[in-house]
Amino acid sequence: MAGKPGGGGSSLIVLRSFTAPDNDTPIATDFWQQYYTFKVNGCNAVLGYIPQSIIGRIQWTDTWTIDQDSRTVVLNTPLTATRETRSQALIQTLKATQKAGVISMLNKWRNETFPIYDSNGTVLLEIERCASALFGIVTYGVQLLCYTNSNQKGLHLWIGKRSSKKQTYPGMLDCTAAGGLPTATLPIDAVMCEAQEEASIPYAFIRTNIKSMGPISYFHVRGDKAGGEIGLLQPEVEYTYELELEGGMVPTPSDSEVESFSLYSVEETVGFLKGGLFKPNSAVVIVNFLIEHGIVNGENEEDYEEILAHLHRPLEFPVVIQSST
Known part of the structure; x- marks a missing residue:
């Protein structure tokens, strides 16, 4: 930090990993090409970002649609789906991936869920805690x-x-x-x-x-x-x-x-x-x-x-x- 306390240097050393490139820079283009947006059918909002390196390892079921051109992953549950049925579809995919043993983070399964909200502030579905960072929610x-x-x-x-x-x-x-x-x-x-x-x-x-x-x-x-x-x-x-x-x-x-x-x-x-x-x-x-x-x-x-x-x-x-x- 400049001045007191500590003197010298910059406090931003503790914040360097707390950013993502602005969307209108050349760096941003390279950065965001590494990620796919995560969406759920019936909700227009982007809910998270999935690294391209993870896409090929997840054991996707036919409930999912992956569009390589738009770099989008969609949980394609019916429009009539409930919070519980969406959550269950996601869990089935995660459990299959865990069984395949290709993503180490899924070995830390906690049986504790985090909420994923829609644009109206309603819980759209829940995700196992250890998988939350995989989907960037x-x-x-x-x-x-x-x-x-x-x-x-x-x-x-x-x-x-x-x-x-x-x-x-x-x-x-x-x-x-x-x-x-x-x-x-x-x-x-x-x-x-x-x-x-x-x-x-x-x-x-x-x-x-x-x-x-x-x-x-x-x-x-x-x-x-x-x-x-x-x-x-x-x-x-x-x-x-x-x-x-x-x-x-x-x-x-x-x-x-x-x-x-x-x-x-x-x-x-x-x-x-x-x-x-x-x-x-x-x-x-x-x-x-x-x-x-x-x-x-x-x-x-x-x-x-x-x-x-x-x-x-x-x-x-x-x-x-x-x-x-």
Whole structure:
């Protein structure tokens, strides 16, 4: 970041994988030729992007239409199809692909689904969580950052370290608690559950003191640390929260996903950001927190407007934003 905190360099190092080329550039032409649009019969909206490298590996049934000229994949269920029948058609395809053993990400099957919305904000179908990035659909999640702020020591952040056995981003730094937002779950319920499960923070304290920082939206290109296939597009909406811990309260790992928690100063945290030590979608939440607290602003960060654009990117898909509280 320019100026304080940290001095020198650019904060955009943590945002480099959070973009896709503008549609009117030569780079964009080469970039987007690697992807097919994903649609469902009866819905005109583009619902996601599937890499060309994945198209040939998925075990498509006759329910699907793949148009090589328009680079479009359509789930061709009848116009009378229901959310359940569309979801089942997709599951059958994914299960057949999993059985073929040609896509490693499908080995992480969770029996947890994410919603895919239509242009009216209605759930059109649901997709198994581990397959969401294969189809490039919008996913939703929650992130909580705990902190302390004393007159003696100033602002410090509770940073988690992911287990080295995690399938995704093993050993990297993380927010205090985070998780995906499954179908039919409210953000506030999800974040409180994650805070209890991952950081052992009492429910009553969370409910009384948690504060929403609002949603952020971004477009992430998955790299090799994400686990599984690389180059997958992952547009996401994250509901972000902060929680000040007082009276000696500390987060404590309560499951195998978190190795430890440590309390770091803002300067130390920014150094970790610049060093690429954070899980990518946690890094952007940290940046958002620093903006919310006025630590990063237009006066001390020369790339401030570009950072805001990355954190609040309009997504070109049907998106439903729920209340954060």
